[in-house]
Amino acid sequence: MGRKPNYKDEEGLKAFGKRLRELRLEKGVTQESLAYSTDLALSQIGRIERGEIGASISFVFLFASTLGVEPKDFFDFKKESVQK
């Protein structure tokens, strides 16, 4: 990805993970089922939801189509990210 391929916005990932969990539960989808549909390991779903690891933008679309929501729904929160 370039000079900072592993750039990580900890606060952002926590907020994204929390939204993923909220939307998943709203849709009555288990972590197991989301893991199966997205071909990710169950442990990764858990780690993404806890904001421990991120995912690529492509997975935002995959999560959205799997849960039947819009990609932007995952970013429906106010985030005071720490300026650089």
Added chain:
Amino acid sequence: MGRKPNYKDEEGLKAFGKRLRELRLEKGVTQESLAYSTDLALSQIGRIERGEIGASISFVFLFASTLGVEPKDFFDFKKESVQK
């Protein structure tokens, strides 16, 4: 990232790249300036905007804070992603 770390939603990445470009131009920010602020190579900004490569969710937050927009603004489009 698991069984499909390199999963790529081509249509989604094109739509995201297009939005990034639109928002960048709306804010009067050059590719060079965005590259400098995000510590990415100029070529990567171009490739992301053309949907050739993706980025991580953390970069969505970085692009948003750099351009002064909300992360969800990058996903403000209807995407008929191809179902699996």
